Amino acid sequence: MSPAQATVRLRVPLVALLAALVAASAVLLGAGSAQAAGYRYWSFWEGNGKNWEYATQGPSLLRPDDGTVQGFRFAVSEDSGDADQPRRAPDFGAICADTPAKDGKKRVALVIDPGTTTDAPDGEKPPALRTVCAQVAPDASSAEALAVVAKPLRYDDSAMLCAISGYPKSGCGEQVSGDSGSAKPSDPAKTTDGPEKSDEGEGGGGGPSVGLLVGIGAVLLLGIAAVVQARRRR
Incomplete structure (x- = not known):
C-alpha cells in the first residue's frame, strides 16, 4: 500500500470520529441547558x-x-x-x-x-x-x-x-x-430572602462536565492528527 493510500484510509476514520465528537458535544450541551433550573x-x-x-x-x-x-x-x-x-x-x-x-x-x-x-x-x-x-x-x-x-x-x-x-x-x-x-415542589426554604444554593454548585448534575468531555475529545483528535502527520512524512 502506498503512503498516499494509507493517508486516505486514515483520514476516513478521522473525519468520522470528528463528526461523532461534534454530535456528542451538541447533545451534551443541549442536555446541560435542559437540566438548568x-x-x-x-x-x-x-x-x-x-x-x-x-x-x-x-x-x-x-x-x-x-x-x-x-x-x-x-x-x-x-x-x-x-x-x-x-x-x-x-x-x-x-x-x-x-x-x-x-x-x-x-x-x-x-x-x-x-x-x-x-x-x-x-x-x-x-x-x-x-x-x-x-x-x-x-x-x-x-x-x-x-x-x-x-x-x-x-x-x-x-x-x-x-x-x-x-x-x-x-x-x-x-x-x-x-x-x-x-x-x-422544592424543599422548605431556610432563609427569608431566597432559596439557598445547592451544595453541588451551579452544575449540580453529579456527572462529568461538558467542558471535560469535549476536552478529552479534543485531545484524542490531536493524537490521531499527529499519527496522520507522522505517516505522511514516511
Missing part, C-alpha cells in the same frame, strides 16, 4: 445610592435606617448571582418626596417589582411595579415597613417571604425546571 421567589435588595445590592439579611431581620431604599423583585433565578434586580432606580428623594419627615418616625423607600409575565406562575398576571414611602417606628424591620404599605403579606413556616400584596396567590420558592418551565 431556577426558583420562583421574591428576592430582597438594598440600594446603595445608585445601584442595587442583593441583601445579606432577610427583611424580617434587617432594620433599615431612615433614608434607606429597599427593593423586592419577583422572578425566576438560579441563585443570588443571577437574580433579577428591581426595574426602578433606588432613588430615595424621588420615592419619598411627598412624605415629609416626622419626629419619632423613619422613612424607608420601597420598590416593589412583581416582575414580568415570563416569571409569573401559571394562570396569574403580575401587578404593576410600584414605589412607596413607608413611615414607621425607628426600630421597625424591613418586613414591618413592607407590611404597612403592601398587605397582605404571606410567609412560609421558615419565615420566607412568599407573597406581597397577595401576589402570587400560592407557591413559595418553588423550583422551576429549565426544560419545560413547569414548577416542582
